[in-house]
Amino acid sequence: MSIWFASDLHLDPATPAIAERFVGFLAGIRGARSLYLLGDIFETWIGDDDPEPAHRAVIAALRAVADRGTLVYLMHGNRDFLIGERFCAATGALLLDDPAIVSIAGTRVLLSHGDGLCLDDGAYQRLRALVRDPGVRRGLLSLPLADRRRLAGEARAGSREHLAAAGAYITDVSQPAVEALLRAADVQVLIHGHTHRPGIHRFDLGGLPCTRIVLGDWHSTASVLHWVETGYRLQPCPS
Numbered sequence: 373m374s375i376w377f378a379s380d381l382h383l384d385p386a387t388p389a390i391a392e393r394f395v396g397f398l399a400g401i402r403g404a405r406s407l408y409l410l411g412d413i414f415e416t417w418i419g420d421d422d423p424e425p426a427h428r429a430v431i432a433a434l435r436a437v438a439d440r441g442t443l444v445y446l447m448h449g450n451r452d453f454l455i456g457e458r459f460c461a462a463t464g465a466l467l468l469d470d471p472a473i474v475s476i477a478g479t480r481v482l483l484s485h486g487d488g489l490c491l492d493d494g495a496y497q498r499l500r501a502l503v504r505d506p507g508v509r510r511g512l513l514s515l516p517l518a519d520r521r522r523l524a525g526e527a528r529a530g531s532r533e534h535l536a537a538a539g540a541y542i543t544d545v546s547q548p549a550v551e552a553l554l555r556a557a558d559v560q561v562l563i564h565g566h567t568h569r570p571g572i573h574r575f576d577l578g579g580l581p582c583t584r585i586v587l588g589d590w591h592s593t594a595s596v597l598h599w600v601e602t603g604y605r606l607q608p609c610p611s
Contacts (some may be wrong), residue, residue, distance in 0.1 A: 374404045375476060377597035378609070379485065379565025380589035382451065384415035385426035390590050395433040397596075397609050404442045410565045410587060411449025411470070411485030416528065418520035419513050420458035431462050438464025447472070449566065450487045453503060454513060473557055476599055482557050486564030486586070489545035489553065495534065544569065550584060551577055563587070563597065570595040572606055 383391050401407065414427070438444045446465040448455060460467050471484040487500060502508055512520060535543060544567050554562060554577060563585045570588030574581065585606060588595030594609040 373477060373599075373601050374401070375406045375408070375599040376401055376404055377408045377410060377563055377587060377599070378590075379410035379449070379587040380412045380568060382412055382415040382589060382591060383427070383430060385424065387415075387591070388426065390594075391426065391430055393590070393594065393609060395429055398433045398437050400610055401437070401442070402440060404437075406443045406445065407437060408445045408468075408474075408483060408563075409447065409465070410483060410563065411447045411487075412451045412565065412589075413446070413449070414452045414455075416524040417452035417454050417459075418517065418524050419454050420456045420462075422517060422520075431459070434463035434465060447483065447485055449485045450500065450503075454509060456513075471553065471557065473559060477601060479561060480557075480559045481561045481563060482554065482559045484553070484562065484564040486545060486566030489549045489564070490543060490566070491546040491549045493543060543567065545584075547575075551582075554582055561585070565589075568592070570606060 378397075381390060381394055383394065398407075413430075434444055444463065444465040445468050446455065446460065446463075447468045447470050455467070459465070468483065470488065471482050474481050474483060487496070490496060503512075512523070515523075545564070550562060554560065560577070560580055560582045562583070565587040567586060568589040569586055570593055571586050573584040573586070575584070576582070585597060585604070587597060587606075590609070595606055596609050597604055597606050
């Protein structure tokens, strides 16, 4: 059994080296049972009808992974929440709800992008609720590509300003929110991304040992999680 998890690649035409690294990573995980991509695979995704050529190699590489028999699962992030059925058909990926529960080596595991757990950032949560509304998403996708591209650029600029002004605790997950989610799902292991703070956090919840595994972004550590029969390891992306 070999299962891989990654998130927060933020693939962008302006950073082709990250896409090249990701394509190389995909070529190297032959024989893997599953690959889980937990959101923000792209820096922006303005719709499956975007002809951006820089993304074609990534789509082809994901399709090759699926064609080799690896199950590819994808979760929306806050940057690529407009990924839809056309993208999934092209890559062979299956779109997961957020959160989602999966079974790995007999362990029930909760998966999430993680942005919904940053409850101390009230302004972001209000924006998240707005853009995740199905009607709003349909409205965005009905706009011409040029308008969507402009809005995406404005959103990125606004996000940079917000992060620069926010305290570190605001942009991290809320521990009470993590605990509430684990209780509601009746699981003891959570894997997520979004915060760009890779690590493994262990804590007690109602007398039970729990674990929160945070994936890293690919602009820095590019940490991925590899889970095999004997256990898991959070590690730098294999070259």
